Structure formats: C-alpha cells, structure tokens
Amino acid sequence: MFRFRWMTSSTNYANRRKDNNSSAPRMSGLPDNILDEHKDDVLSGSVVQTTNFIYNLLGKSDDFVMRKFQVFGQYPAALCYLSSLSAESKINTEILKPLMSGSDQVTTASYNSTELKTYIAEQVLFQSELRYESRIVQLVESILRGHIIVVIEQLSEAFILGARQIDKRSIDQPQTEQVIQGPREGFIEALETNLALMRYRLPTPDFRIRTMQLGRLTKSKVAICYIEGIVNPLLVDEVEQRLSKIDIDVLLDAGYIEQYIQDNHLSPFPQVQNTERPDKAVASLAEGRIIILVDGSPFGLIVPSVFSQFFQTTEDYTSRQLQGSFVRMARVVALVLSLIFPALYVSVISFNPELIPTEFAVAVAGGRAGVPFPSVIEVLIMEVAMEVLREATIRLPQQVGGALSIVGVLVIGQAAVSAGFASPITVVVIALTTIGSFATPAYTAAFALRMLRFPLIILAGTFGLYGIMIGLILICNHLLSLKSFGVPYMTPIVPADAEGMRDTVLRQSLWSMKRRPSFLRTPDQIRVNKSSEMQQEPRNILDPMNTQDERLVDPDANTATDHTDPSNSGHH
C-alpha cells in the first residue's frame, strides 16, 4: 500500500520542470525577467548609465537608496544599497567618509582607472569583505542580498562591499529538543550563525560546507555540511543530486527540502531527521551523516536516518551509561505504548475480557456500566478530543494556554466521566497514551505513531487482538521495506548488525563503540582507537591506606613538611 517511491516522484519533478519551461513565456516587464535578458551585460564605465539601469529595476522600492558623490572630489561615483538590509552608520563612517575625504596626496595626483581601483581597495576602504564585479546583473543581486555597491566613473568594475545587517534573534535553548544535561544552544534562523555554531565545535579542515541556491524567488542559501574522509562521497553526490532537482519558487524552511528529498512520500514515518541542536548535528557529522541547513530555518536535516535514531537523543550520550540506557528503554516503552495501548484496551474489553484478571475485569465493567457507546467509539471520541486539545494548546497565546490545558485535561476528563460519557479507565488509557507520545524525542516520529493509532483502534474494534496483530504486521512490513538514501530503515535491527544493535535500545559505553555505524559505509571506520587505556587500573592516589606514596614518605618532602607543620595542623 505504501509503494510510492523516489522514482515516481522524480518523474514528477521532470514533468514540473517541463511545465515551467514550456508554459511560462515570461512577461518581459518584470524586473526579474529583465535580469535574465541582461545576464551577460558588463559595466560600461559610465556611472549614469549604470545607475539608470539599477534605478529602473529597484527604484520603485522605497528602501532602495542611491547616493551620488565624488570620490576624492574628482571622480563621479554612486553608492547603492537597500536601507532595510544595511547598517547605515557603518556606511557613513567606513565607506562614504574615507572615499569622499581621501588623503591630501590623492587629491592632487590623478590616477588611471586600474591604479585608482587598487588604491581605493588597498588604502582607502576599511572593509574586509570587498569584491570587484563587472556584470551588472550580479550587482543588482548583490544589492538584493544586502551588499553595498560603489560604482565609480571610468572603472569597468564596481565594488561590492559587505555591510549587511539583518536582525536575528539570539541563540537560545532549542524549543523542541530540550535536555537536562548537555549544551543548551540551538540553531537560529540565520545560516551564518548556524554554521558558526557547528564550525566552532569542529575546528578541523575536514569539515566541509558546500552551498547552493534554491528557490526561484527566495534564492535561499542551502548548505550541505559533512566531514571529508568520514562521509561516504557517493552519499554527498546523491544529496547534491536530489537537492539540485528541487525547482520551486519559495523555499522557506528545511521542511520544504525534507519533502523533496525523502524516499517515500506517502509513508507516515519520517525518513529524514531534523534537529535544532548543533551538538546533535556535529555528532551526526562525525558518524558519517550529512547535515543540510537552509538560510531562514532553525532546523537542520540529518540524512540518512534510521528508525532507531528517533528515540535516541544526544543526552543519552552526555549522561552516564546506565542512566542513558534506562531513559532510552523508558522511551521505547512510551513509543510502543503510544501506538498500541488504546487498541489493546479496546480489544481486551470488547473481545477478550477473559485475558485480564477477574477482579480487574469486574472493575472495568463497573466503570463502563453507564457508558452507552461501545468501547471503540468511546476511545475514538476521547482520542479525537485529545488531539484537538493538543493542537489548541499549541496555537493558543501563551498567557491563556496554560489555563486552558488545565481546564481541558482536568475538567473535561472529570466531567466526561461523571456525565457517563466515558469510563474512568478509558480516561486513564488515553492520558497514558498521550503522555507516551510526548516522550518520543523526535516530534515527527511521534506524529507518525499518533496517526497510526487510529487505524489500529478501528482494527481492534473490528477484529480484536487478531486485528491489532494484522495492523502491526502491516506497519512492521512497511517499516522493513522503507529506506532512507538506500539504508534500510530498521537498521541495525534488521539487517542485523551486532555492534549497532548493542547501542539501540540500550546505550553502549562510549569507548566500546569502536566503529562508526557500518550501514553508513564510511571510508574511515575507526571511532575510538585506544580502548586499552580505559581498561587500565586507575590509581587510587587518595586512598587513606595508601601511606606508601613516595612523595609523602620522601625524606626531602619531610623537611619541607617541617616548615609548614604548624599551618598544616592548623588546617586540620
């Protein structure tokens, strides 16, 4: 049933692209099309001509600023930028001022065009980000990206200077992936900052960032990050391949990319993991995965991803091994619970009450005595109500959200029971399920199980335990057939990989995971080299029985202690 694959989707792309090319003979009045027409035009050297061209394109926007002035009082020039994207005070002091005043010797001397260019670049402007550009279209695009351009009479190239200033929020805790132990930084919207967050954790020349532009209107910068020598080069090629097929007007978030590059579009399960955490991103890079970041999105995509990743967090590894293993097991229980618990309840109540102990069965029957609906309907209604409530608490303004969730959970639940609408056990079951679905760290994976709960409840209502098994088998078969960039989704459970399996439900000690995950086919396999050091007996240097320490019984040290004796005794 879930048979739609990458191949079918790629033909979709093909069709779409063809449509774009054929059915859009563009109106040549739009600025964007003018840019296309004048793609290869170069600067003529005349300021007026250049500024007119630029003004025609951008002048209708009120945030466009064009300032005419004279360099060193003798060369006519113009400076163009978008006031919304640039720091104006910086422009005044660091660009305009040195250019207009200049030094005394310059004003007297007269330069030819190349000399002038080098002189300005090397001695006048205090800008590290400085480029020359001769193509006029590139100048317009630079302005749109927040750069400042300076056009000077007679020069065949214009200066592109960086004074971009875009407000961004500060780095704070990732909202969707909170931890108790571990770093608290999260990605923000600005790509540069996100790259910086990763770069400072990975000061290695092997850390590579490749960027490309996607989106016809948004021209969003997309960064593919990987560690050379660890990542499989074929994987990088494949990711680039899939990304380059994306042809869309606006690309606003990493979620857009996820939908384009995933293998199976109809599967409820996410085949690409997203994260807000730079430490998680770096850990994935070091395993041989690839991170895709998009400018404007605080989420990074991790490819390829397997199912077991979705109930693991970086916190498992920052906390101690036993703690990590325990928490992880609890999460797996929660995961399974959130999927099958209500279905199990329905089938046991309506088909096989003989399974549960008699006293409990009597109690359940007593609780259900006043409820008019069959248990399937009851559970379904409560589940739907719970979903509505959950969605409402996300959308509500924060000031009322807390109040409403209390009202919702406590009052509605209580009232539903006393109104004879639902039995108390049902409320318990639904509550447990909901809490269980929140315990899964990956929101997208939890969502998949949340959705699959409903067909399972219906199957349980029609066929009892038999129906649940049928449903579970279908889900498992689908999981087993799923792939993420060729990696079977259930790796390392199936196909079995002993080393990976030890770190799936339980958490392995850091030094015993000697290799990188084998399913990623990394050129460099070794993660931990010297396991022998960990096996060395640690020295109990502060053992109270340890009076034989050389430094304490040393004759030289004895003389030293004589001097400090009074103070020593005073301390103790």
Added chain:
Amino acid sequence: MQTPRQITLIQATAVIISTIIGVGVLTLPKLAAKAAHSGAPLATIIALTLASLGLFVVTKLGSRFPRQSIVQYSERIISRWLAVLVNIAMISFFIFLTALTAREFGGVVIATVLMDTPLEVTVLVMLLLAAFSARHDIRTFAYIHLFYTPIILAPVLLIIIFSLKNANPLYLLPVYGYEREQMLPNIWTIAALFQGAFVYTMIIPYMKKPNKAWRSALWGMMIAGGLYVLIVTAAVSVFGPKETAVLLWPTLELAKATALPANVLERLDAAFIAVWVTAVFTTLLSSYYMAIHSLSEVLRFRDHRMLSFFVLPIIFVLAMIMQNIIKLYELIEIVGRIGLCLTIGYPICLLIVAAIRNIRGEADDTNQPRKTGT
C-alpha cells in the same frame, strides 16, 4: 540472469525457520501422537530427518547452480517444456498450500477468538495481508522473516517452559512408542509440515554466499525441527499420548493449560493466537511469494508484483472450497503427501539428471559479493 546478492546466512536461516513454523504447529502433536503414541518425539525426529534430506538435495542443487532458481535451472536440466509442466504443477501446489494455510488458520481464529466472524472474512484478511507484503522485493522478504523469527520462537518456548510444571515424563515411555500401525503415513504428513523450506530454492540465487547455503539450511532445520520436537514432547508429556491423539489443536490446549506467574494474564490462548498470527503470516508469505515469484519466472516477467493480486481471487476460492474442518484436514494430508513428492522427489530427479548430463551453473564470483549488496 544477474541477481543482486544481498541475503546473508542469518537471514536465510530466519527464512527457513519462520517458513516452517506455521499453523501446522497447532496440529503437530496430534499427528505425532497418532504416529507412535509415546514415541511421538521419535516420530517427529524421523520426519525431520526425511525433510532434511529434501532440503539437503535442494541445497546441493543450489550450490550447483548458484545463480539460478529452481525454475531456471530445471529448464536447463530437463528440456524447457517438460520443466515448465512440472514447474506449473509446483506453482499450483504452492498456491494450494497458501490456500490451505489461510483456510486452516481462518478456521482456528473463528473457533477460538472471533466466534461471530464469518470464515470468509478471517481468511480474506490473512490473504490480503500476504498479498500486500508479497509485493515487496526479495530483500524486504528476507528482512520480514528475520524480524519476525524471534517473535515466533519466543511464545512457543514460553509455553513449553510454563507447561513443564504439569508434565509427566512417564507419558513419554517407551521412547520407541507403541501401536505403530499408523506410523508411516503420519510421519509422511509431519514431514510435509516442513515442506515450506522448499522456498530455499528461491533464496539461494540471492544469497551472498550460496556455497555456504547448507549451513543456513542445517541451522534452520535444527532450530525449527528442535522446536517441533519440544512441542510434541511437551504436549504428550502434559496430556498423555492417547489424549493428545484426539485433541484437534493440542498446542493451543497447551497454551490454555498454562498461566503466567503472578496472574498477569488469566488465559493465554487468545494472546497466543494473536502472536501466532505472525507465524502464520510468515508461512503464508513464503508460499505466496514462492508461487508468484516462480510464476513470474516461468512466464518470463521482469517483476512479480502485479501477479500478487492476480492470484489472490484464485487462492481465496480454493481456500473456501472445503466444506468443513474434517474435510479440510483430510485434504491437507493428501496435499501434503503429494507435495512431498514434489518438494523432495523433484529435486532428487533434477540432481540425478544434472549429474548424468553433467550440467553445471555458471561459476559464482564469490570474491565480490559485498559490492552488489545494498
């Protein structure tokens, strides 16, 4: 024909185990007890040996033709049209086997857990499940088997362990049994329970190391056969040979007689049936897959996928033909014995003819199997 080699030995073992363990386990102790009464475990072991012989021949053929399935090499060994004829018979047998398995388990379900549900529904649900899953490629097929094998083995072992407290070892004496008039036909029927292992002919050309196929075969037979012997021993030692021989599904009765400690679940039979759906599903999937995969090879199709729903109505009608459960089990015995001729006799004939005519498959390039994997 070039086939990507991607199935590991452990996956192949899992395929054999989970294919063999199926709905037949429910009736197995009855057949064994009928064969030799207290010698039921011994009868099972004899049947196991017989079935292993068949699998051994299949493996031998597989290592002789490491790149071809039985449909393909049979056409080389005996002439094309003769092979097509026998292969069609083999495919019809597997279609019939699928129908019988679905019908048998459908019957079990309506007799134990879903009393008010029509038989057609439970049978159709199982068949649909198999039909959907049979559309996957052979790699997923192997993954499915590997994934479910522990889920199949665990509940049976659990029931065997918990039933030990009711066991009476005296029921198992004398070991060689008594009243053995019915021994041979019943052993034949028990051996027929193993014939699902014939899917191995389809697996071998996809294995990474086809020359080590005998290892998986051996392990698979030993684990599945060992489990069979344990179930028979447990059932006979709890109910006694006479009682076991008249119970319809002694294994299910065994599940009913056991209870979990601390009374977590009061009865186990419904839960057992639920978990047993996976075991039946894997068996069903194997025979279904074998049928449509072989059919697509006979018809020279590139893909078996579209055949999946094409044979579904045929199988469903075949499954519903039997009037009642008595007729069903009579038919199962007959079909099982005919099937045994096909799954053991046919490979033996092929092997002999291939040896006489000295036909071999193209040599296998075992030095680069990893490259094509995944």
